[in-house]
Amino acid sequence: MSTNVAQFQEAAARVTADTRQRQFIRTALGNYEIARDKRKAAFQSWESARQAAALTKWEAVNHLDTHLEELVAKLEARGTKVHWASNGTQAREIILGIVAAKQAKSIIKSKAMTSEEIHLNEALEKAGFEVVESDLGEFIVQLRGEAPYHIVFPSMHLTRGQIRELFARELGSTSSDSPEELTMVARRVMRHKYITADIGFTGGNFAIAETGMISITENEGNARLTAALPKTMVTLIGIEKVLPKLADLALFLPMLATAGAGQPLTCYNTMYGGPRQPGEADGPEEWHVVLLDNLRTELLADAEQRDALHCIRCGACLNVCPIFRNVGGHTYGTTYSGPVGSVITPHLRGLQDWKHLSNASSLCGACTEACPVKIDLHHHLLHNRRNAATEKPAFLERMGYKIFGIIANDPLFWSLAKKFGWLTQPLQKLVMGTALDPARAWTKTRDLPPLARQSFKDWWKHRP
Amino acid sequence: MTVTLFVPCFVDALFPRAGISMVQILERLGHRVVCPAEVACCGQPPFNSGYWDEARPIARKVLQQLKDAEAVVIGSGSCGAMVKKFYPELFAGQPEAELATQIANRTWEFSEFLVRKLGVTDLGAHFPAKVTFHDGCHGLRELGIKQSPRALLGRVRGLELIEMKEAETCCGFGGTFAAKFPSISTAMGEVKCNSALETEAEYIVSNDSSCLMHIQGLLSRQGKPLKTLHLAEVLNHA
Amino acid sequence: MNEREKILTRIREALKVPAPSPGTHAPASHLPVPGVPGLPSLRVPAPTTAAPVEARRWLPKVGPGFPEQLALFAQNAADLKATFQIFANWTELNAALVQLRDAENWQRVASHQSELSSQACAALQRPVCWTDKGYDVLALESCDVGVTECDALIAQTGSVLVTSRSAGGRALSVLPPHHVVIARREQLVADLPAAFALLQQKYAPEFPSMMGFITGPSRTGDIERILVLGAHGPKKLTIFCV
Numbered sequence: 019m020s021t022n023v024a025q026f027q028e029a030a031a032r033v034t035a036d037t038r039q040r041q042f043i044r045t046a047l048g049n050y051e052i053a054r055d056k057r058k059a060a061f062q063s064w065e066s067a068r069q070a071a072a073l074t075k076w077e078a079v080n081h082l083d084t085h086l087e088e089l090v091a092k093l094e095a096r097g098t099k100v101h102w103a104s105n106g107t108q109a110r111e112i113i114l115g116i117v118a119a120k121q122a123k124s125i126i127k128s129k130a131m132t133s134e135e136i137h138l139n140e141a142l143e144k145a146g147f148e149v150v151e152s153d154l155g156e157f158i159v160q161l162r163g164e165a166p167y168h169i170v171f172p173s174m175h176l177t178r179g180q181i182r183e184l185f186a187r188e189l190g191s192t193s194s195d196s197p198e199e200l201t202m203v204a205r206r207v208m209r210h211k212y213i214t215a216d217i218g219f220t221g222g223n224f225a226i227a228e229t230g231m232i233s234i235t236e237n238e239g240n241a242r243l244t245a246a247l248p249k250t251m252v253t254l255i256g257i258e259k260v261l262p263k264l265a266d267l268a269l270f271l272p273m274l275a276t277a278g279a280g281q282p283l284t285c286y287n288t289m290y291g292g293p294r295q296p297g298e299a300d301g302p303e304e305w306h307v308v309l310l311d312n313l314r315t316e317l318l319a320d321a322e323q324r325d326a327l328h329c330i331r332c333g334a335c336l337n338v339c340p341i342f343r344n345v346g347g348h349t350y351g352t353t354y355s356g357p358v359g360s361v362i363t364p365h366l367r368g369l370q371d372w373k374h375l376s377n378a379s380s381l382c383g384a385c386t387e388a389c390p391v392k393i394d395l396h397h398h399l400l401h402n403r404r405n406a407a408t409e410k411p412a413f414l415e416r417m418g419y420k421i422f423g424i425i426a427n428d429p430l431f432w433s434l435a436k437k438f439g440w441l442t443q444p445l446q447k448l449v450m451g452t453a454l455d456p457a458r459a460w461t462k463t464r465d466l467p468p469l470a471r472q473s474f475k476d477w478w479k480h481r482p
Numbered sequence: 483m484t485v486t487l488f489v490p491c492f493v494d495a496l497f498p499r500a501g502i503s504m505v506q507i508l509e510r511l512g513h514r515v516v517c518p519a520e521v522a523c524c525g526q527p528p529f530n531s532g533y534w535d536e537a538r539p540i541a542r543k544v545l546q547q548l549k550d551a552e553a554v555v556i557g558s559g560s561c562g563a564m565v566k567k568f569y570p571e572l573f574a575g576q577p578e579a580e581l582a583t584q585i586a587n588r589t590w591e592f593s594e595f596l597v598r599k600l601g602v603t604d605l606g607a608h609f610p611a612k613v614t615f616h617d618g619c620h621g622l623r624e625l626g627i628k629q630s631p632r633a634l635l636g637r638v639r640g641l642e643l644i645e646m647k648e649a650e651t652c653c654g655f656g657g658t659f660a661a662k663f664p665s666i667s668t669a670m671g672e673v674k675c676n677s678a679l680e681t682e683a684e685y686i687v688s689n690d691s692s693c694l695m696h697i698q699g700l701l702s703r704q705g706k707p708l709k710t711l712h713l714a715e716v717l718n719h720a
Numbered sequence: 721m722n723e724r725e726k727i728l729t730r731i732r733e734a735l736k737v738p739a740p741s742p743g744t745h746a747p748a749s750h751l752p753v754p755g756v757p758g759l760p761s762l763r764v765p766a767p768t769t770a771a772p773v774e775a776r777r778w779l780p781k782v783g784p785g786f787p788e789q790l791a792l793f794a795q796n797a798a799d800l801k802a803t804f805q806i807f808a809n810w811t812e813l814n815a816a817l818v819q820l821r822d823a824e825n826w827q828r829v830a831s832h833q834s835e836l837s838s839q840a841c842a843a844l845q846r847p848v849c850w851t852d853k854g855y856d857v858l859a860l861e862s863c864d865v866g867v868t869e870c871d872a873l874i875a876q877t878g879s880v881l882v883t884s885r886s887a888g889g890r891a892l893s894v895l896p897p898h899h900v901v902i903a904r905r906e907q908l909v910a911d912l913p914a915a916f917a918l919l920q921q922k923y924a925p926e927f928p929s930m931m932g933f934i935t936g937p938s939r940t941g942d943i944e945r946i947l948v949l950g951a952h953g954p955k956k957l958t959i960f961c962v
């Protein structure tokens with residue numbers, strides 16, 4: 019067993035044993051579902067909107083080269099500096115280079131999963147820069163030295179009490195545990211940071227080829243401020259984020275808000291087309307856009323799973339996933355958790371090392387049903403399982419299935435197997451649920467149904 | 483009509499009464515039922531574990547046995563999804579590709595066959611009890627089965643159907659998943675059992691015995707009185 | 721080969737194999753059982769193209785006339801916890817502004833030079849931090865309110881569309897704790913597709929460097945998913961329309 023799977027199993031066992039935590043997550047996501055269903059119902063046709071969004075993304079991803087070239091040409095025409103990074107190391111070097119050239123001291127960041135993906139904060143801090151996450155949830159997990167729990171709701175696993183203690187310890191705040199007061203503590207800390215930061219760092223939700231823009235979706239206004247006040251702005255975005263037309267956002271913005279958080283529209287949806295332009299009041303003097311591949315082209319090369327690049331990181335698949343709900347975000351040990359993380363992580367970080375995430379699914383399909391861009395998520399889990407078993411079959415498992423096939427395909431063997439099972443069943447009862455029980459994985463928590471004395475096939479054969 | 487009934491392996495070995503009920507219902511409706519002796523399993527365990535090469539011989543046997551069937555009825559949403567939805571994918575690019583698609587088109591899950599193919603909802607059943615219905619995910623999401631079982635239960639005399647909360651959430655069985663990741667599977671099952679218990683129903687009914695095996699296993703371990711029952715057994719209850 | 725070329729080459733290589741059309745594996749539709757009441761059918765007319773013009777057919781419905789759209793905007797604004805008022809004339813609007821000023825004790829106002837916002841500032845009679853030609857960030861931060869114009873109000877979502885050109889830059893509409901938008905009633909548009917059409921028509925190809933939809937006051941749910949207003953941006957959003 020690889021260490022990853024052992025860690026996953028261990029973490030899963032720990033979290034699932036914590037009924038209080040599971041209930042806490044379930045309540046939060048239950049409320050999300052109510053809001054989401056209300057917003058979905060407001061659409062004239064949510065299903066058609068999904069289909070249209072899937073078609074648009076399909077077009078964008080399947081002509082990625084031309085869209086990217088158009089995007090970059092348009093961005094550069096307005097004075098934006100575009101950088102291409104094949105992998106995380108290059109992206110970090112580019113960003114560190116910019117920060118160093120500006121002799122920056124502090125960097126204010128708005129939420130970006132791509133920066134988690136390339137471990138940017140660690141790199142910047144190691145190089146001696148101060149990095150502050152400005153999104154409240156990200157700020158909280160940053161203070162705790164943790165990874166985000168969820169790609170959209172980074173701190174949803176924490177109670178207000180835990181956050182109050184954290185703020186008291188780290189910020190010396192004397193706030194009560196009202197969410198309102200705690201938010202204001204963060205607001206005050208952050209105000210100062212915006213004003214003094216040399217660099218504003220953001221991610222991006224969509225890149226518009228037609229007009230050369232990056233669209234950022236957020237609720238708090240932190241990205242708006244990050245893109246307004248510091249003199250230099252740096253944006254890191256995956257190459258797959260392209261949409262062909264500006265007007266495509268008319269569909270994607272409300273769908274992202276609905277699927278992601280059950281909102282009609284996220285509070286701030288902002289499209290940036292360049293650094294401060296002549297005649298404008300403010301904005302950064304320089305804007306650097308870093309386009310990140312980091313094995314996205316590998317996923318692109320897998321035509322069967324190419325639609326995984328349609329992902330708009332809305333988090334809907336996490337929210338509805340019964341696995342995610344019961345094991346929580348940190349158990350995955352990945353940047354992208356939940357169903358979409360289980361699908362893409364094997365492509366980004368190695369199939370054999372991360373295939374267990376594809377196995378850790380009941381294939382219920384709730385994710386696929388929830389996905390606003392119709393990614394075939396749960397079938398891709400199946401495809402990952404197939405690819406993993408084909409590439410490197412587990413000897414015993416494969417033999418087991420071969421033997422099972424021989425037995426199942428032969429009526430005599432099949433009936434003998436049932437007889438054998440029926441005869442040995444009383445022995446199994448003696449060790450039920452103990453370490454000696456060969457079916458312990460099942461029987462530790464569940465009873466086994468008895469094998470029927472007369473199977474269906476026996477009944478059929480002997481019926482008058 | 484001659485109906486070829488495909489009784490899944492675990493129904494055969496563990497829940498024969500569900501299979502027997504299906505035979506009796508179909509015969510009461512005036513159809514000839516045949517059960518191919520040679521097919522035991524649809525091949526889903528190796529298929530879902532990624533061992534498609536090992537699944538193919540099993541599935542191939544099924545295709546051969548069902549080749550001439552007029553209509554195939556499967557007493558499980560999960561195995562139904564395997565034949566209807568995944569056989570064409572499993573045999574894509576193989577000599578059996580076309581046969582797989584043909585058979586997929588002639589295959590029905592039991593409740594869907596009754597309601598959509600035969601147009602029957604009232605089977606004259608009598609079952610005076612409070613029940614809640616569990617939708618197996620494969621039936622629900624791969625095959626879109628939601629209404630047929632409810633249409634059938636709605637005509638059972640004396641039966642009161644109470645929908646549970648989060649009715650469409652997976653019970654956590656998931657085939658080999660249940661044994662490979664028992665802690666997660668159990669946690670999911672607990673959520674499902676609690677939803678069912680909240681309804682104060684006496685029975686959890688489903689068109690998928692595999693989910694019920696998992697749910698029943700949890701309930702009886704916890705000493706809960708709630709019982710599980712296959713849809714066919716309810717419909718066959720006079 | 722530089723990284724740009726390398727990445728583009730990898731993309732072109734990858735795209736040599738075509739991908740299956742989108743949504744082909746989607747779950748079967750839940751057909752209704754004839755004659756049996758139950759859940760509504762999930763089967764819907766599928767879009768044939770991904771053209772953005774079609775979006776209007778799927779998005780939340782908006783009535784055709786001004787009164788309906790105004791009512792919808794007002795309803796959405798209320799749901800978002802924004803304040804929206806429409807006035808018959810400038811006198812009434814100015815009076816409401818002054819009332820707000822006194823209620824919240826505004827000492828310093830931030831704004832930009834344009835017809836509507838300048839007029840509003842004149843009525844407020846407070847020192848104004850103008851952002852147009854650059855400004856001191858600390859001065860802007862210490863203002864009690866930011867008064868701006870906008871490009872459009874969107875009935876469908878209750879949003880205000882602003883750009884760095886129409887609303888005095890990037891920070892004015894988001895740094896002060898209260899954002900007051902002064903708009904004309906003609907600026908109300910039906911829906912998001914109309915808003916994007918307006919942006920194209922008004923600005924293309926020289927778009928402002930920032931264009932954005934503001935949908936209610938700044939908010940967060942990051943603590944126990946409980947809604948708190950004024951996370952980083954304004955705690956209050958007031959939209960006055962004349």
Ligand code: SF4
Nearest residue numbers: 329330332333335389
């Ligand atoms: S896979 Fe789909 S549902 Fe999941 S985060 Fe991406 S877009 Fe959202």
